[in-house]
Every structure is written in structure tokens, then in C-alpha cells.
Amino acid sequence: MLGFLCLFYFLIYGFTNQTFNLLLGTITADMGWTDVQRTAMASAMPSGMLWFVFVAGTLLDKFSAKKILGSAIVLSGLLTILRGQAHGFSLFFTIIFLFGVASAFFLPACVKILSLWFDQDELMFTNGCLFASISIGMIVANLFTAQIIAVLGSWRIMYIFTGIGSVLIAAAFFIFGKERKNEDASLKSSILTAADLGFWKNIKGIMKVPFVWFYTMANMFFLSTLFAANALGQYIYQSDWGLSITASGRVHAFSNIATMSAFVFVPLIIGKMGRKHFMKIIIICGIFVPVLKIAGHLSYNYIFLCATMFLSGILGGAAMPAPRVLLLQLPEVSGPRAGTAMGFYQTIERIGIAGITAVLGTLISLNGTLRTGEILGLVFLLQFFSPFFLILSVFLIRKTRAKADAAQQVQQK
DSSP, rough: OOHHHHHHIIIIIIIIIHHHTTTTHHHHHTTTHHHHHHHHHHOOOHHHHTTTHHHHHHHHHTTTTHHHHHHHHHHHHHHHHHHHTTSSSHHHHHHHHHHHHHHHHHHHHHHHOOOHHHOHHHHHHHHHHHHHHHHHHHHHHHHHHHHHHHSSSSSSHHHHHHHHHHHHHHHHHHHOOOOOOGOOOOOOOSSSOOOGHHHHHHHHHHHTHHHHHHHHHHHHHHHHHHHHHHHHHHHHHHSSSSOOOHHHHHHHHHOOOOOHHHHHHHHHHHHHHOOHHHHHHHHHHHHHHHHHHHHHHHHHHHHHHHHHHHHHHHHHEEEEHHHHHHTTTTTTTTTTTHHHHHHHHHOOOOOHHHHHHHHHHHEEEHOOOSSSHHHHHEEEEEEEEHHHHHHHHHHHHHHHHHHHHHHHHHHOO
């Protein structure tokens, strides 16, 4: 099951999405889009996701996660094939928007399946494997997109082959993938019973937990800023910095390679050091990631930018999966409510991505005084909110424990 999930993340969330970011300038020129249309296209997928991801999450706690995931992958593959044949802004925007709708079911379904098949001790490592699969897909896209297009003849043919591959993997998943129900989930809740579960009970249950909000907001500010920069960063490197597709791809490839390694090895290191250091590590990493990214983009030096992207990739590999892992480990969430919680989590994430991407695109289009590095620097300031919300959660944990200890002392007296 983990192998299938990693394949989906590699091909769809890693390779397909990053090639679109990388080729945004090329596709814009081929299609004759305006700056406004380019910005709208960059936010089409997250816009499609944010309208449906919460509904998708709630349905996953009620219906078969395997069937929902397999169907979403088939739809994603068909839409990728259509992307390779589309002409005109309206049709292309609709296809990318619907791809976002399919992804709204794909992403929480993968996480739901993780909670069904892997327990708390395995959760950190398996989440790291999923994120590493994204990085591998992005590495392949960043380093080899130009070569793949040269061999196939055009980016349109590349998307047709990518879509066919997605459909074939989904067919194999339907045939060989196993089914598992909520009651058989490996990630058990210590407090939830069958009477606590249900559509509205699940929604109310997660909404009243402060930690759900803290971890959701920490993720939103970190990932939304990162995805917005990825969506338009390649266009900036190519149009304003004068880099080729291959050279601009290398900038993010350095980050992808470092992040991929960190996703896999940081959970193992933390496992050796002890879980008590987990929160300290991710807060420190979350603080230094935007520092490095801002410094690199303000330098206007290609070598220094690649170096800071590599270092921030290592630290980001520790910080990025953390809010999701912390969320899934909450006893109010765990396996039975994982779909609903991830639907809410990724709805807020997608709102952030769509909003920050639109703001970044507008700043680039209307800018007359700031250089592009300064614009990206301002956007990366938002990432500092991620460790801020994690620090708030630490204070709440300590306050809750202090109250529990005080109540226990009163009972003993």
C-alpha cells in the first residue's frame, strides 16, 4: 500500500505538478496568455481543491478510501491526457481546475490510508516516505523536463504519456490494493468509540480541539508560502533572472534532493534521539527555513541561491511533515476521524496556497519598484508564522499538563 501511495505522489503530486510550474512561462507564451491569465492559471489547481477537499475528507471516514483514491487517480490521469490536447485559456483553466478537484480526493485519501495501515510508531517514517516521493518527482521534473520534451517532441505529448501512466497505476491499485475499514485501523484512538463517530460528530469533534487549529495553521503558512513560490518561482527565474528551463530547474532541484533525504532520515534520527526532542527540532528548523530562503533570493547570486535552497531543503524536510504527524496522533483524530481532519487541514492549506499565489502573481505583475528577489523575500516572511503556532501549541500542552497535575494533587489530598 505504501508503494502505491508513493507512486501516486511521485507521478501526480511531484512530477506532473512541478512540470507545470516549470513550463508555466513556456505554456503562457505558446498559448498567448496575458499576465492576469498566467496568474489565474497558477492558482487554478489549488482553487479547485479548496472547494472540495473538506467534503472529500468527511466522505473518506464513511466510504471506502481505496475506491475513492483509485477513482481520483483515474480522473487525474484522464485530465492530464486532456491537458496535452487543450487549446484556449478557458478550456485549459477548466481542466486544471478539475485536476484540483480530483486532487482534493487524492491527497486526504492517501493520508487516510496511512492511518488505516500504519500505527503511531510508523506514522512519522511513512509520512516522510510520501513527502520524499513528491521530492523525487520534482527532482525528475526539474532536471529532466527539457530532455523529456526534446525526446517526445512537445510538452503536450509528455502530458499524454504522463496521464496514461497514471491510469495504468490506478488500474493496478484497484486489482492488487487491499481494503481496510475504520474498525481495523492500525492507528487507534484512546478515547473515541463508535458512538462518537458520524458525519457531524466528526466535524464538531475536530473543530473544538485547539491543537487541530494550531497544527493546521502551522502547515498552512509553511506549505502555502512554499507552493506559491514554487508555482511562480520558475517563471521569475526564467523571465527576470534570465535562466534557462534547465538552470531554473536546478535551483529547486537542490532543495528537492536535500528535502527528499531529510524526509526519510530525520524520522529515523528523531526515533534514535527520543520523541521528547521532536517539537524542538521542528520549531528550530521552521525558523531557519525562511531565513535561508530570504537570504538566497535577496543575494541575486545563482550559486549562493542554490546553496541556501539546499540547506533550507534539509531543514524543510524536518519541518514540513511535522504538523500532519502531530495532527494524526491526536486522540481526538487518530484513524476514525483522519479523513475529516485532513479534509479541514488541507482546505485551509489550499485557501492559503490560492490566496498567496494570487497575491504573489499580482505583486509581480504590478510591481514597479521592488526586484523579484525582494518580492519573494516578503512572501517568505509568512513562513515565520509556522513555528509561531507550534510554539503556541507547546504552551497549551504545558498549561494542560499543569492543570491535570494540580487536579490530581487535589484528589490525592
